[in-house]
Amino acid sequence: MDPHAYRHRHLLGIEGLTPEDITYVLDRADTYVDVNRQAEKKKSLLRGRTLINCFFENSTRTRTSFEVAGKRLGADVINMAVAVSSMRKGETLIDTAMTLNAMHPDVLVVRHPESGAVQLLSEKVDCAVINAGDGSHEHPTQALLDALTIRRRKGTLGGLTVAICGDVLHSRVARSNIALLNAMGARVRVVAPRTLLPAAVEHLGVEVFHDMAAGLADVDIVMMLRLQSERMHGSFVPSTREYFHFFGLDYAKLKAAKPDALIMHPGPMNRGVEIGSEVADDIDRSLIRQQVEMGVAVRMACLEIMARNPGNGPPVT
Amino acid sequence: MSLRRLFRGARLLDPDSGRDGVGDVIVVDDRIAATGANISAEGLGPDVEVIDAAGLCLAPGLVDMRVQLREPGAEHIESIESGSQAAAAGGVTTMVALPNTEPPVDNVSVVEFLARRAREVRLTKVHTYAAATKGLKGKELTEIGLLAANGVLGFTDGVTAIADALVMRRVLAYARTFDQLIIQHPEEPSLGGAGEVTEGEIATRLGLPGITPAAEIIIIERDLRLVAITGARYHVAHVSTAAAVDAIRRAKIDGLPVTCDTAPPYFALNETAIGDYRTFAKLSPPLRAECDRQAVVAGLADGTIDAIASDHAPWDQDSKRLPFSSASCGIVGLETLLPLSLELYHNRHMTLIELLRRLTVAPARILGLGVGRLAAGAPADFVIFDPVARGRVQTENFRSKSKNAPFDGRPVQGRVERTVVDGRTIFERGA
Numbered sequence: 001m002d003p004h005a006y007r008h009r010h011l012l013g014i015e016g017l018t019p020e021d022i023t024y025v026l027d028r029a030d031t032y033v034d035v036n037r038q039a040e041k042k043k044s045l046l047r048g049r050t051l052i053n054c055f056f057e058n059s060t061r062t063r064t065s066f067e068v069a070g071k072r073l074g075a076d077v078i079n080m081a082v083a084v085s086s087m088r089k090g091e092t093l094i095d096t097a098m099t100l101n102a103m104h105p106d107v108l109v110v111r112h113p114e115s116g117a118v119q120l121l122s123e124k125v126d127c128a129v130i131n132a133g134d135g136s137h138e139h140p141t142q143a144l145l146d147a148l149t150i151r152r153r154k155g156t157l158g159g160l161t162v163a164i165c166g167d168v169l170h171s172r173v174a175r176s177n178i179a180l181l182n183a184m185g186a187r188v189r190v191v192a193p194r195t196l197l198p199a200a201v202e203h204l205g206v207e208v209f210h211d212m213a214a215g216l217a218d219v220d221i222v223m224m225l226r227l228q229s230e231r232m233h234g235s236f237v238p239s240t241r242e243y244f245h246f247f248g249l250d251y252a253k254l255k256a257a258k259p260d261a262l263i264m265h266p267g268p269m270n271r272g273v274e275i276g277s278e279v280a281d282d283i284d285r286s287l288i289r290q291q292v293e294m295g296v297a298v299r300m301a302c303l304e305i306m307a308r309n310p311g312n313g314p315p316v317t
Numbered sequence: 318m319s320l321r322r323l324f325r326g327a328r329l330l331d332p333d334s335g336r337d338g339v340g341d342v343i344v345v346d347d348r349i350a351a352t353g354a355n356i357s358a359e360g361l362g363p364d365v366e367v368i369d370a371a372g373l374c375l376a377p378g379l380v381d382m383r384v385q386l387r388e389p390g391a392e393h394i395e396s397i398e399s400g401s402q403a404a405a406a407g408g409v410t411t412m413v414a415l416p417n418t419e420p421p422v423d424n425v426s427v428v429e430f431l432a433r434r435a436r437e438v439r440l441t442k443v444h445t446y447a448a449a450t451k452g453l454k455g456k457e458l459t460e461i462g463l464l465a466a467n468g469v470l471g472f473t474d475g476v477t478a479i480a481d482a483l484v485m486r487r488v489l490a491y492a493r494t495f496d497q498l499i500i501q502h503p504e505e506p507s508l509g510g511a512g513e514v515t516e517g518e519i520a521t522r523l524g525l526p527g528i529t530p531a532a533e534i535i536i537i538e539r540d541l542r543l544v545a546i547t548g549a550r551y552h553v554a555h556v557s558t559a560a561a562v563d564a565i566r567r568a569k570i571d572g573l574p575v576t577c578d579t580a581p582p583y584f585a586l587n588e589t590a591i592g593d594y595r596t597f598a599k600l601s602p603p604l605r606a607e608c609d610r611q612a613v614v615a616g617l618a619d620g621t622i623d624a625i626a627s628d629h630a631p632w633d634q635d636s637k638r639l640p641f642s643s644a645s646c647g648i649v650g651l652e653t654l655l656p657l658s659l660e661l662y663h664n665r666h667m668t669l670i671e672l673l674r675r676l677t678v679a680p681a682r683i684l685g686l687g688v689g690r691l692a693a694g695a696p697a698d699f700v701i702f703d704p705v706a707r708g709r710v711q712t713e714n715f716r717s718k719s720k721n722a723p724f725d726g727r728p729v730q731g732r733v734e735r736t737v738v739d740g741r742t743i744f745e746r747g748a
Contacts, residue, residue, distance in 0.1 A: 194490040194547070195458075210494045234450075234457020236487065242460040 006305050010122050010129045013138035014179040022183060026148050028301035029294070033152075036072070036296055046075035046307055049106040053079045054096070054121075055132070056112040061267060062132050062141075065292075066109045069299035075106070075307075093117060097124040107306050110134075115172075128306035136170050142266055143176035145298040147184065149291050150221060153262060158185030163215050163257075164206075165191040165247065166225030166274050167236070169198045173266045174225055178204050191215030193247065195236045212247060216256040223264045224249050224275045232273070240273045250276040254285075262287050319345050320740060323358050326371035327701060331691040332674035333377075342375060344697040347739035351693050370701050373734055374669075377677040377689045378410025378698035379654060382578060383554060383626035385476075385647070386443070388434065389427070390419025395631035395718050397431070401440035403629075403651040403717035405744035408700035408733040411442040411681070411688050412629075412651070416453070417475035423448035423459045428467050440743045441736075442698070444684075446471045449488045449499060455480055458488060462495050470684045471498035471552070476601060476630075476646075478502050478536055485540060489549035498683070500552045501540055503561065504602060508532040513642060515603045519588050525641060528603055534560040541568050544575060552683060553577035555628050557602045559612030566621040576683045577621075580628035581650060581657035582723075584613045590723055596637045596644035597723040600630075617675060618666050624680040627654040631719030648722045652715050657724070659704060659731035669704065697740040706732040 005024040008017070035041060051070040053063050063079060070077040082096065093112075100108065107128045110118045115135030122129035133139040151157055162181050168174045168190050181188045182205045190201060191209040202208050209215030216222060227243060237243045244250075254261065263279055263286045271277045280286055322344040329340045329352060341356040342349060358365050386400040387393075395403075404412050414431070416422030422431065422445055435443035447464040449472040451457045461472060472492060479485045479501060492499050509532040514520045516527025537553055541564065544551045556562060556579045568575045582600055587610045590598040598604055616622040630647020637644050654676070662672045681689030688698050710727045712720040736744040 193494040195487050195494075234459075236458075237491070238451070238458040238460045238462075242463050246462045 009309060011140050011302055012119050012122060012131045014140050014143050014176045019183050025144055025301050026151060029148050029298040032297035032300040041072050044074040045304055046073040049075045049307055051075045051077045051107045052100060052105045054108055054110045056082045059111055065295045066299050069296050069303055073300055073303055093121060094124055097121045101125040107303055130302055130306060133172055137172050138176045139172040140176050141299055141302060142173050143180040145291055145294040146177055147180055148294045148298055149287050160220040161187045162221040162223060163189045163191055163219040164223045167196045167227050167231060168192050169196045171225050178206055189215055212253045213256050216253060219257045219261055221262050222257055227270060227274050244273055248274055249279050251279060264291060321345050321361055321365045323365055323367045324370050324375060325367060326369060327373050327375035329691060330374055330376040330670050330673055332670050333678040333690040337670050344740045347697055349693055349695050349697050352691055373701050374704050375699055375701050376673050377691055378700045379408050379676045380680040380689050381409045381412040381627050382624055382680040382684060384412045384414050384629040386414045394633045397434045397443060398438045399718045401438050404441035405736045406716045407651040408655050408702060408736050409441055409651055410698035410738045413444045413446060413470055415475040416446050416448045421448050421453050423451055425463055425467050428469055444470050446473050449474050449479055455484060458491055461492055461497055465495050465497050471500050473500035476502055478504050478506060480506050482539060486543045489543050489547040493547050493549035498550045498552055500554055502554050503533045503536040505532045505535045514591060515588050515605050517606060530558045533558050533602060534564060537561050537564050541573060544573050550574045555580045555602060556622055557583040557605050558609045562612050562616035562621055576623045578624040578626040579613050579622050580626055584610060585657050594641045595723060596641055597648060597721055599644050599646050601646035614666055625658050625675045627651050631717055632721045633719055637721050649717050649719050653710060653724055655733060656729035656731040663730050698738050700733060701735040703732045703734055705730050
């Protein structure tokens with residue numbers, strides 16, 4: 001292994017990673033894709049190591065993905081679901097961190113509803129911490145699996161034009177993807193009504209569009225974001241009907257993109273709201289199921305890298 | 318077979334081009350074909366109807382951008398038909414209705430209903446605003462995109478303010494996505510809700526709850542900040558205070574996309590018109606002190622106030638023949654819009670052509686309509702009027718179903734003679 005690759009103790013976000021870091025993770029993940037397609041999937045790389053999924057916010061998909069990843073590498077995986085409503089903010093988070101730390105885990109995978117909370121927790125533990133999503137801030141493994149999906153299909157990330165469409169305001173997936181795609185030399189656009197875009201979003205290095213026809217013109221990748229139900233009924237957008245009419249992805253709007261443009265979605269999908277079923281299920285152009293497959297491989301790579309970094313327990317052979 | 322009409326010898330007044338002089342107008346079917354001096358009827362071919370308009374003014378038809386028609390929901394008070402008859406008598410060729418009907422205009426089906434009714438009535442051109450929030454409740458956005466695609470001219474909560482600042486911010490940001498106009502009734506409800514007249518000595522003597530004039534400027538200044546953040550187009554309805562005029566004047570100098578209108582009561586009357594609890598003088602916003610009235614006049618004269626709109630608010634007797642506190646707010650205005658506005662000209666505050674701008678091309682521009690102009694190719698919508706004919710307002714002769722106006726018996730100068738829409742005469746005095 002390259003001793004100079006990925007020397008960070010944690011994976012808290014894409015912000016702060018170099019293109020070399022990102023490429024290294026993607027290369028490691030590539031090897032795990034083949035492992036996952038074999039009948040005999042188990043490796044013993046992390047045998048004897050402890051991975052705790054510490055989720056302060058509900059998630060079945062991401063947590064399951066990390067659990068599969070950890071078990072395929074031979075680790076002992078424990079799932080902890082912490083009810084946020086019973087906590088007083090801040091203080092109990094640190095209490096929880098110190099309690100876990102006393103049990104000597106090797107890797108903590110943490111998801112929390114507040115931006116910055118995972119970083120706070122990482123400062124209180126001796127092991128490695130992977131951010132599985134903090135508030136509206138970052139979701140680095142999602143961006144990495146999206147990047148792997150694109151790279152395997154298109155051969156590269158640099159020079160591609162990617163349109164991220166939908167509720168950017170509340171999306172940690174969008175922020176991590178914007179950071180990663182920019183770091184790897186892609187051109188990024190956001191397409192959304194003004195009520196779903198954060199202030200000064202153009203400073204993140206994106207071109208801003210409020211119209212799908214203009215925003216999707218000649219793009220290589222269309223990345224649709226989920227519109228949460230709380231947002232749907234008049235606070236940020238007036239109705240799902242209007243949202244789908246102007247901003248939902250269907251073949252009519254997809255025509256503006258390149259003829260071989262590909263469709264992505266982090267899931268879970270709201271069919272008929274941000275994406276139409278025909279488009280989502282298009283065998284040739286939709287990468288949505290590949291994204292899930294790449295997710296396990298990327299998380300295996302992240303666990304391997306975290307577990308072998310200095311300060312995170314004995315070296316992995 | 319084309320219908321040709323020649324309107325001859327009128328003083329043509331077209332604020333858009335600046336034309337002010339005697340001339341003729343040729344109408345072919347629904348369009349103005351040409352305007353000019355001394356056009357000979359012979360050169361136009363056979364079957365030309367010649368209408369002599371010598372000694373009269375001919376201007377673009379009035380564009381009234383704030384009218385309440387009570388259809389659907391309260392057709393006994395006013396319907397699209399009766400409102401259109403009133404508009405025609407008032408020289409109004411295009412009017413825009415507020416969405417506070419029952420049900421309110423907050424979805425596409427009501428818009429389609431109104432468009433069909435307007436087509437059936439076929440007098441003044443009737444457009445509509447849609448609600449900015451669902452049910453006019455001030456909480457959730459309406460389908461601004463779909464409503465705009467169906468021909469709505471702007472979004473407003475009608476006679477109530479969009480009061481919550483976050484909701485207003487989102488309304489402006491979302492409307493900007495579709496380049497739509499937001500119209501605000503500027504009255505902070507927590508300050509104005511229980512009031513009925515302007516706060517001051519008259520309110521105190523009469524024992525009526527007062528609304529501080531600050532209720533108007535507070536909303537306007539707040540909204541102007543949100544306009545600066547969002548860049549959305551914003552229109553203030555029925556400006557009535559000096560503070561509001563000043564704030565809008567400054568905002569325009571700063572380049573903000575803000576426009577505004579006022580209604581004749583706010584330059585023709587002040588709070589003394591309330592007299593002995595006259596409910597016909599109960600309006601929202603309320604009639605103001607004399608200094609505010611003068612500021613409104615000055616704002617019209619210097620162009621800070623872009624448009625004059627009637628704010629036609631019909632009410633039947635049951636709604637007005639009540640103690641002041643129980644009476645409904647508002648007065649009918651379609652049939653007094655022109656004569657009351659002409660007072661600004663007769664009293665030498667404005668030239669005639671500048672006054673007509675406020676009633677024609679200025680509101681048309683704000684709304685993005687191609688009317689309000691006397692130009693070749695434009696729709697043949699115009700009003701022929703006598704600018705000096707003397708008379709008195711007689712509310713019993715109003716074509717509106719409602720007669721609630723405090724102007725009965727008021728001496729006025731100016732009278733509509735004929736109103737033409739798409740080349741058809743929809744009103745002719747004495748006919």
